[in-house]
Amino acid sequence: MPCVSLLNAISELLLVRPSCPVRSGICGLVLPLCVLMAGCQGREFSSSSVADGAAAETTASAAADSARSNSLSSDIVRSDCEAIAGFAFVGGGEFVRGSDRTEREYAYRISAEGAADSPGEVAEIEAKYRETGWFDREPEQQTESLPSFCLGENLITNTAYQIFVRATEHAAPGISADAYQSQGFLVHDYSEVEPYLWQGDQYPTGQGQHPVVLITYEDALAYAQWRSVRDNVTYRLPTAAEWEKAARGTDGRYFPWGNDWRAEATNWAKNGPAGTRAIATYPLSQSPYGIEDMAGNVFEYTSTLVEEELVEKSNGSHEVLLKGCGWDDYPGFCRAAYEHDRPVDAKHILFGFRLVLLP
Secondary structure (H helix, E strand, C coil): CCHHHHHHHHHHHCCCCCCCCCCCCCCCCCHHHHHHHHCCCCCCCEEEEECCCCHHHHHHHHHHHHHHHHHHCCCCCHHHHHCCCCEEEECCEEEEECECHHHHHHHHHHHHHHHCCCHHHHHHHHHHHHHHCHHHHCCECEEEEECCEEEECCCCEHHHHHHHHHHHCCCCCCCCHHHHHHHCCCCCCHHHHHHHCCECCECCCCCCCCECCCCCHHHHHHHHHHHHHHHCCEEECCCHHHHHHHHHCCCCCCECCECCCCCCCCCCCCCCCCCCCCCCCCHHHCCCCCCCCCCCCCEEEEEEECCHHHEEEECCCCEEEEECCCCCCCHHHHCCCCEEEEECCCCCCCEECCCEEEC
């Protein structure tokens, strides 16, 4: 069994993945599970890059993710979900996941049109997007089935995360200039990161209702575990399959609002001031289930780890799938089918999260 698959299988049983598999040196589990997980530490990985022709393998990974989603849930009923404020019920059953060639062709075109400052630039920009193969890595379109689940209507905000930081003395969101540089994916200069840095346990002024960023996958897991204890229920991160169904519904639509890109619908590179916005600012980005910000604003951590055989790595870290798109992205990236992978210890001004409530 691949190492990452082992981590997924064990930690899904525990509902919230422990930190011990990912270089923390701490195992908060019983000894037998720690022994199994220990074999997953210290392995050689590369930096994130999906091999040519990985779409078929990615589709297999997607099927495995759907199976994990089924194993994680026991069909929560609507009344139990809606009894907890701030959560939306997503009914069980089939949905369309992934993309086909028609959708990917559309994604390349609208991304180029969105990025271009004049019509004459579109063809050149589209050619560059196609050369990178951004959208060719998506899972092939298929019909999958999931049990019902209960997803947070909103991203976790700075205000909500501050309660956790103050209650537990967990490290506040932030990253040093050196650490940021060492991550390697530097679309934004560190000067653009500084407005998001906390001062002690205080988030930046005016950002209380913005999604919390500059947190790792493990920070998100720690928050879920703490809040589970506080609320006397069980939370976890959504799987990539759950997130996608929650974003696009059952009819295979490309975006939460439908198949046609709408420039005013969400927080993206050319709509509004650069940066995160308060949650639920864009009504059109609400999904068919009433879940906010399912396109734009920030990428979202899922509980789905990338199968190690699908990527080449060099930074000694596992990788996690993120769904959605960031406030600096272009239209094709904001489709529900798109997915992005990053190291589990990454911190960025584009990464946030929301929770699933378990029965």
